[in-house]
Amino acid sequence: MDVLRNNHFLSQEDYQIALAKIIEPLRNSVLVTDLAGLHLGSSGAVYDQQRADMEALVRPLWGIAPAWKFQEDDELRDAYLDKLTKGTDPQSADYWGAIQDYDQYMVETAALSVTLLLHKDYFWALLSEQAQRNVVNWLTHGLEQKVPKNNWTFFKVLIRVALFYCGEKLDRKRLTEELQLIDSMYVGNGWYVDGKKTQRDYYVAFAFHYYGLIYATFMKEEDPEWSDRFIERATVFAQDFIYYFDGDGEALPYGRSLTYRFAQGAFFSALVFADVEAIPWGEMKMLLATHLRTWMKHDIFTFDGRLSIGYHYENLVMAEGYNAPGSPYWALKTFLLLAVRADHPFWQAEPVKIKKKPKQLIQNGNILLLQENDGAQVLGFPVGMLVEGQAHAEAKYSKFVYSTKFGFSVPKAGVLYEEGAFDNTLAVSCDGRYFRTKREVSNYRLTEDSVFQKWSPFTGVTIETEVYPFGQWHLRVHTIDTEISLEIREGGFSLPLLERKPKGAVGENWVFVTEGNLTSQIVGIEGYEEAMLVRPEVNTSLFFPRTSLPVLRKILPAGKHRVMCLVGGIVMRDEGMEKHDKN
Secondary structure (H helix, E strand, C coil), X not given: CHHHHCCCCCCHHHHHHHHHHHHHHHHHHHHHCCXXXXXXXXXXXXXXXXXXHHHHHHCCHHHHHHXXXXXXXXXXXXXXXXXXXXXXXXXXXXXXXCCCCCCHHHHHHHHHHHHHHHCCCCCHHHCCHHHHHHHHHHHHHHHCCCCCCCCCHHHHHHHHHHHHHCCCCCCHHHHHHHHHXXXXXXXECCEECCCCCCCCCCHHHHHHHHHHHHHHHHHCCCCHHHHHHHHHHHHHHHHHHHHHECCCCCECCCCCCHHHHHHXXXXXXXXXXXXXXXXCHHHHHHHHHHHXXXXXXXXXXXXXXXXXXXXXXXXXXXXXXXXXXCHHHHHHHHHHHHXXXXXXXXXXXXXXXXCCCCEEEEHHHXXXXXXECCCXXXXXXXXXXXXXXXXXXXXXXXXXXXXXCCCCECCCCCCCHHHHCCCCCEEEECCCCCEECCCCCCEEEECCCCEEEEECCXXXXXXXXEEEEECCEEEEEEEEEECCCEEEEEEXXXXXXXXCCCEEEECXXXXXXXXXXXXXXXXXXXXXXXXXXXXXXCCCECCCCCEEEEEEEEEECCEEEEEEEEEEEEECCCHXXXXXXXX
């Protein structure tokens, strides 16, 4: 994969070459199969196999369709026309079936809608009249189905706009209702909640703003009011969102759907597509370039060249229930900018490093972000976020801190402490065997200097946690009021374990461990009685297959207690970042 690892991601040609390499194994499959789907693997999802295969076929269009604007591929285009014809024809043996309530098919209509919007002549016009009618009927039926009241509402909006561009009548009343529902999720300063106030994650960027910018591009004359609104909100959001990326372009690992990987940068691609210079083009170019370079250096591809389920490496442990083998191709949303002409100012701009403040308090995003050591890492301190019914929700939303260089871990099982991989959280047990961590909070406070959260792991146990960040360290103070005896274990930053034993030392109330340019330390100040260096279960970290974890431990009798510790996740700058800065 040297074509990808050595790609600079600066020119339009760079992006075209990268996309061609990423879709190469899929292109061959699309051309040779007669089915209206792609079967990319044997792992399952909450939806059935037919939907998983359809998803694997359609999601690559997020990159392929924009690329067709300036690099036509008639052979692949014709194969997609054939499969779309079969999939939407009720008389075909390969018919996908009608869209139902809360159906995964609705998610995949978005890529189809954008393909139709981009290619009325190159794609839509080449379907037979009957095939066009079948596509219209299939999509229109989806408009009548129930969807979650969150970012999915945009799928209906995109269907309406796509069908309008294909000559169908636009139901302005229903469109307005859907736009107003989206508007009800807006909380100010460029931020949305994804249906519930505790859901603010990457869906704000690669869903709400991404679709809003597409809407603004195609509806600016038909609906200037909403188009301007989406552009204004995206412009404001960009001023916060740049702080999610460190100097190497690594984005903060946080929240759900992280297997979509470099979709984290899709928002900026949508800005280019919509011709919205929310930040200077040169800065946007640098951010996207470093982001994609960093991703291409991680082990995100299978041996046959497909994007795997996982994050920095192939990993089903951290996956969502809705992650099928084709799901990771959501990442190709970041290639939307390939639909932009070669003389666009983004392509002509010289890449420029973004100058950022050391701290960015994002009240509407419920997070404090720190850019440490001149961008060597981003540390994120979120509060009050959680997604109910989500795999590993506590690990993905409720840790005390998240890092672009240390990542975070998710549990693999629920019996031993090592199986929980409880980095950067306080694990609490009433029997010394089963541990719970922070989930919901009953109260929280977020300032530039501290984070306060009140939570309860068990009935009769209340914990008030205060976190005070400074540099690459932070102070944790827990005030614990308990009616029962407890065992508590405080986890620091986990880091890679490359050899048989970790490189570190353990003292009476401190642990030090290091690997490469990463160092993790935890120092007990008050209340802890033991320090340990733990080896969590393998494949629990999103970043590293094998890890070590510094831990402090204490047995607490019933009563009121205070424990306090210093936690450090230290990154030394390396040459990689300097190279990115100079390109």
